[in-house]
Amino acid sequence: MKALLSLNKYLYKYRGRLLLGIIITMGARVFAVFTPQLIRNSTVAIEDYLNGDMVSIAEVREELLINIGLIIGAALASGALTFLMRQTFIVVSRYIEYDLKNEVYTQYQNLSLDFYKRNRTGDLMNRISEDVSKVRMYVGPALMYGVQTLTLFVVVIYFMIKAAPTLTLYTLIPFPILSFAIYKLSMAINKRSAEIQRFLSLLNTYTQESFSGIAVIKSYGILNRFNSDFEKLSNESKDKNVNLVKVEAFFFPLMILLIGFSNLFVIYFGGMQYINGEIESVGVIVEFLLYVNMLTWPVASVGWITSMVQRAEASQERINEFLSETPNIKNNSPESSEDILGEIEFKNVSFTYEDTNIVALKNLSFKVKKGETFVIMGKTGSGKSTILELIGRLYDVNNGEILIDGRPIESYNLNELRKQLGYVPQDAFLFSSSIRDNIKFGKVNANEEDIVEAAKNAAVHNNIIGFSKGYDTILGERGITLSGGQKQRVSIARAIIKDPKIVLFDDCLSAVDTETEEEIFNKLDKVSNHKTSIVVSHRASSAKNANHIIILDEGVILEEGTHSELLAYNGYYKDLYNKQLSEKEN
Incomplete structure (x- = not known):
């Protein structure tokens, strides 16, 4: 459960509500365990009457009516507290889900473009929706039923030991077997849950890309191929989910089986102790049977809780992968309202894309004065768009520096810089x-x-x-x-x-x-x-009124000057201008 430790900050944030929920849960379970004791008292009253210890049937009737009233009162109190318990834990889980989604979304916003080149949209969406929902089940239902189960176990076992210590020992014999079974099944569930979440991301990505590219798919007439591929992915997803359900299906029958053995032990060993005089009343056996069956749902829910925790563990581990990512672009300056004038200077700037290792710019230098129109031209892949991305600090340079109004671009508050672009x-x-x-x-x-x-x-x-x-x-x-x-x-x-x-x-x-x-x-x-x-343009007509024009070729300046200067140079720009002029005339 190491991955789930990152949620402790949220559990601490809502510690007041959670503590109240724990207190309410304990109160609800304490009221619930009064019922077996009251039924034992009723059984003892009937047994005393049959043995002649009570004088009249009126005394038995009075005792039974009092016990029935107390049972109804305890049930109502337990039900009311259970309602409040759900209101407390489930509401907190929704708050944590909200906070976690915001944390993931904020991280997505802060991460650099390289991150989005490495990861697909479907996977990003799956982690902020499906994975966060799985985590919510841990901080909500799993935590709520976990506290409820633990509280009930402690209270019930306390009353069982108080009533008959030896019979309690026999009753709890199946529980070590249960613990070992839960441990082994939990390991299998965790592994298969992680596989399902990873595959669900793949399925979401494929679906998202199919919808986004539906025009291309239709125009190429490959709908059947995409449908076939999607069917294969869906069948594989189904198989993985079936494999998980097969493991989870062991839990409930196993719990019921062990509870059944506990009931048999209560009847057999309790009956032997009653015959031997070690237990004074049959009411104790009835009380134990009620306690054991009262533990049926909590024990059965252990498997469900474990499954939720393991799924949440697998999902939180996937979420943490992205939360642990460090943005390449860091905001090095506090928020400020300082205006920029618009002067831009590149000094010996070199840049290589990390994901492809393509060298986009090589020792590039130029200066754009405030209010000027600066045109960048060149062949595809010459580094034109890279210059704009560097000015917007979508990337940081590898070597050299970029100055805005004479200051390094990294010294500006990132948000304020982009607001003025x-x-x-x-x-x-x-x-x-x-x-x-x-x-x-x-x-x-x-x-x-x-x-x-x-x-x-x-x-x-x-x-x-x-x-x-x-x-x-x-x-x-x-x-x-x-x-x-x-x-x-x-x-x-x-x-x-x-x-x-x-x-x-x-x-x-x-x-x-x-x-x-x-x-x-x-x-x-x-x-x-x-x-x-x-x-940035491929058309010379866009550049003729510019204050300055540079022609890039493989990240270096091939030509530069004004429109008239470049026409006089008889190079790339003049050839492009004449070619486009003739095309326009034709």
Whole structure:
């Protein structure tokens, strides 16, 4: 149970409620064990009457009525306390589930992009949903029934020893066998539970990817293959769950068998002791039978509790794997409201992607002044997008340094730095919400005028009002409702409504035609006045009005200068410009 030790902080946080729950549980069980004693007293009263020790039937009737009243009272008190017990433990388990999900989600938010490249979405979702739910069963029902079982055992055995010590010893003979069986079965359950949770992550990942890529699956006509693969995974998942259930199925019959032996021991050895005069009344045997059967559910629940604990152990171990991950990007500065001006400088920056070992940038140096438009061009894989990712501190450099307004980028508070950046990625991502909400994502308190103005500046307003629901149009997953160009322009609107100090455009107009691109950049020139703009593009038309242009090739600067300077250079840029100009004319 080492993995579950990480939950102790939550148990300590809610220690007051849990302590109250333990007290209530003890009270409920104490009231419950009064019933066997009262039934013993009733049996003794009848036995005394038959033996002539009681004068009249009226005395027996009075004794029985008193005992019946006490039994009803004890049952009502035990029932009320049991209700409060559930309210205490189960509510705490929901609080802990809430806290744990928030802890996992916060960790997900803090982890670097490398982590998401190594792990799949289905697995991430499974750990924050299925695994956390399994853990909740440990801090809720398992803990509640565990305390209840332990309390009942202690109280019942105390009264059994008090009533007949020797008979108690005979009654408890099966329990060491029970303990050993629970130990062996628990080991098997833990192993199989871990396998099921790992496989469930695989199944969720496959399902999630199938739904996300349904358009590709349909267009390639491979639905049958995916259905077949999913069926195989489902059957394997079923087999693993059946294997676990087979082990768990041993628990309840084993408990009932051992309780049955305890009943036989009570009847046989109790009867022998009564015959030999070691027990004064048959009522003691009746009391013991009730005690033993009272232990039936707690003993049977030991298997259920053990199963829940073992499943929670396996799940918490998987959760801890991610909670123990250390983010590569650390926030080294406290929260501050310091504004940045927008000057950016790369000094001998080199960067290699850890997951692929690809060298993206090699000893790269350049400077972007405040308010300038800086364009980065080059072939695919030359390191263009990497520069934008480094400015947003999605990664940290391996060598060299990046300066913002003359200060190392690591010295800025990470959240404050990103708040002042507007980033439009190459692959526009939109949320499954309305177009209005997607634009407001850049500025939560934006009014309708701000939203419309941003959409106009991104040249997407006319498209939006053409929809039947306009800005209230709900988008499909990842914005699938819109065309590629519309998604890119909504993504631009989301960035510029933020009114950032630095705007990063990562080839974000690749899906629109040249005329629309020029219209957008003309509007952005007005919007981005006094803002630093860094534009990654494959089109020379995007660069002609830039203050400075660099051409990258395998992480180093191949050419740099203004539009006119690069045309005079007769290199990569001029060839690209002439080629795209001729394509436009044709």
